[in-house]
Amino acid sequence: MPVSFACDPAQSRGRLFPERESTFRSCFQRDRDRIIHASAFRRLKHKTQVFIEHEGDYFRTRLTHSIEVAQVARTISGVLGLNAELTEAVALAHDLGHTPFGHTGEDALDALMKPYGGFDHNAQAIRIVTSLERHYALWDGLNLTWETLEGIAKHNGPVVDDIPYALADYNAQHDLELHTHASAEAQVAALADDIAYNNHDLMDGLRAGLFTVEDILHLPLVGACFAEVDKLHPGIDDRRRQHEALRRFFGLLVEDVIAVSRANLEAITPQTASDIRHAGRMVVQFSPAMWRDLREVRSFLFAHMYRAPNVVAKRAEVTEVVTDLFRVFMNDPSLLPTEWEAEVAQADELALARLVADYIAGMTDRFALQAHARLVGA
Template identity: 65%
Template structure:
């Protein structure tokens, strides 16, 4: 039984292109399955989370990260009586629009696309699922339900209006072009909060990366367990493990401590959500959307503690000298590839050149080139750069 404020499958607003109901699957199960079977989803296995894909077999990629986010989202949604299939679908799709080389690639492509409407990975995810996936006979994209599209667009909160935050908000006349195109075709109500399921997917993203970036950072040697003893949440977690298992093998000690960090975050989110839902007593998903804040969030004390951990990770991991050297190298690659394809579109693959033949402006061409470059995996971008520029290193 779903809670009254959950997204009910039989009350879905449907799909842009009408389709008959599946015999065995709900609309949101069908969305999830289409995302899993998409080309963009498969490419995530060779896209950076923090470390470039070739740097080690054990580091998270965008694919393993998305799977972990989906697992957390299903857990939280299930406890709260929400639609687990919708929460999972949004979680699996949330990073489809990421470029090669993680946020470094996104920053580089964003700067290159500034004259042509910019670049935003959330908006690009919408472009992928509504336009760039071309496998079905009756439509471009995956023809996902309105609720899943809304979740991809708004899982981080309203995009326009008084409740949009500085990080994710936009002026109504300055939306990323990919988001503006989808919203023009089908109003996603960008001024409101998204469903509780989408909010769960967003917090699950925070839980997953806060946990696995600690794990990957330890594995990389950029910091060690002693560094984490002075931090909130992580320090107490190691102390608990040391009390229960004195002299535990270092790898097991690390795992036991970080799984407790993971559990602390999930339990906090569930407790806060239950309290906010009990206080608000929403009776529909529309009431969730109309609220003046999220119902799914961390408690204020834990949020402040996680800010301290993220500050530590920013300094010791995301801006570590070795990471910054790699950031500079891959930024130069993107800075080489994009202008080359923009000025020499004949270097694009045949299927992309067919789209180029129909363009009417440099902006349209730049957006096609951005679609192509953004879709590259780390390894393919490195290989293409070596092929086109004659070296494995950026010029």
Template identity: 65%
Template sequence: MTAPYACQPADSRGRLYDEDLSSFRSPWQRDRDRIIHSSAFRRLKHKTQVFVEQEGDAYRGDYFRTRLTHTIEVAQVARTVAGALGLNTDLAEAVALAHDLGHPPFGHTGEDALAALMQPFGGFDHNAQALRIVTRLERHYAGFDGLNLTWETLEGIAKHNGPVAPPYPYALEQVNAAWDLELSTHASAEAQVAAVADDIAYNHHDLHDGLRAGLFTEDDLAQLPIIGPAFAQVDHRHPGLDPDRRRHEALRRVFGVMVEDVIAVANDRLARLNPASVDDIRAAQGAVISFSPPLHQGLREIKTFLFKRMYRAPSVVVERRLVTAMLNELFPLFLARPEALPGHWQTDAAAAPMQERARIVLDYVAGMTDRYAMAEWERLCNSAAPTG
């Protein structure tokens, strides 16, 4: 039984293109399944978070998270939290599974590079790009482009991080023109859960991946809030535990602290707000799903540490320069020489005016995996490594 403020399948605002209802799946189960079976979802397997996927790279390892493993972890957290709060777990899962579809190769480094390259042509935003993928770029169904997801799932992709103020990214403006997503309001509680689940997942796994990469040690983490007490608790309860198990036990406690905090804060806010429907959630003055102020402050300290020791570690900065140089060569090349694009990309770009051509080139480059982007750079630009 879901809460009255949960999204109800029978009340869904439907799809842009009408379809018969499934006899055995809810609308959001159907959305979830379409996202999982999409080409963009499969490509997440070879898109990285922090460490570039490259043979011979010092930080490459099969245990580091990719966008795909990260997305699966986010979906798991979203289902857990949504279930604990009486929300619709299928919608929370669908939004979580779609939230990173718009990320380009090379993680946030790739996003920064493409945003700069697209600045004269309307910019680039990975959330807006995810909407473009699920409404336009996936081309598998006979009756429509995209996945024809429900309004609620599209709203969640667009607004899971909160209301969106104009000017809107180009891709978001296109989707919103076709179907008003009420961008000035908050999203459903299910979408808010997906956003916080993203924070929980990456805060946890970036610590784990950074330790595995040797960018910092457990001793470096001892003075940090949340993490230091977690290691101390493990040492008290399991003295002499071998290092790998000690690390795992401590970080799973950090994970648990974040999940429990979100559920407690949400229950308190929902009790005070007493929403009668999902529209009351959307109209609320602030998000109902978030961390408590003390935990939020502790996570800020952890993020500051990770920024210095991981995201801007010297070895990672070198990789950032290298992959930025690759994209800075590939994008202008395709823009000037659309004949270098494959298949329909070439046909579409060659006939388009420059503004539209840039968007087509962006769609192609942003859809690349790390390994494909590097292979295309090798094929088209140079056999020598870029110098940055």
């Protein structure tokens, strides 16, 4: 049963362009479905999480990561009595703005865009769903509800300093109240993201051979999970042992968020979704103890996975790819898609740089590598 502070689709603030409501889907269900059918969502299949997309079929991509985040978010949202469809929509959309090559690609594009307002993947997700998806007859973008757009823009908290240009541009015409926190549904999506990547980065790092089980037994929570599996299933094969231990680790994170969030909600006794937005703090949280443990896990992953020698070497390689492509398109805008010809013709240097950033950010790993080979050479 939804609670009073859950976002109610019947009370939605609506869409920038008014539409007739569906007879059998709520507005938040329609948002979720539009995101799933978006071109940018399909492209996540070939965008890297940590490893380059073609390096192994079993490693997470942005698409599989987004699906895992949505599954976790929907579970937590249901337990807390929130609107699961809104939560799922925000979770599925949260990585739409990512460049090829993961955070390395984003860092490279942000550095190149510094003279032109920088680059931020959350703001780029807003740009995609409000402008760059161009399939509908009457508007650009997906024409999502205010609540879904708000969740994409500020699921990690208020955005008040150095607002990225892509977000500022849209907010000027459709105020997302960037100074407040997002709905509880969007906050759940943010924590589900943390839960998913902490768990699957350990799995992918083990599979890639960047570290061994013995290397992670000292980590808080993780070691205890392996000890429990060894006690219950002595002699189990390595792959099943890893899966059993890490699914327990996963469960601990989910249980912690649910318990802490319930306590926070009971403490502030919100009566409406607006009360959540104006609570002055995130209400969906990990416990302080869990945050401390997760910081230790993240420090390990940073040292042994994100900065592993082969990963660092690949980071340097793909940074060069993004840098070369940016310079090629800035020097010869005629190489941009023909459907952008009118925009390119009217663009000054600032507008052109932002078009180039849109194009590169939308590339998949494989397309970026192919474009680089064709335009720059091996």
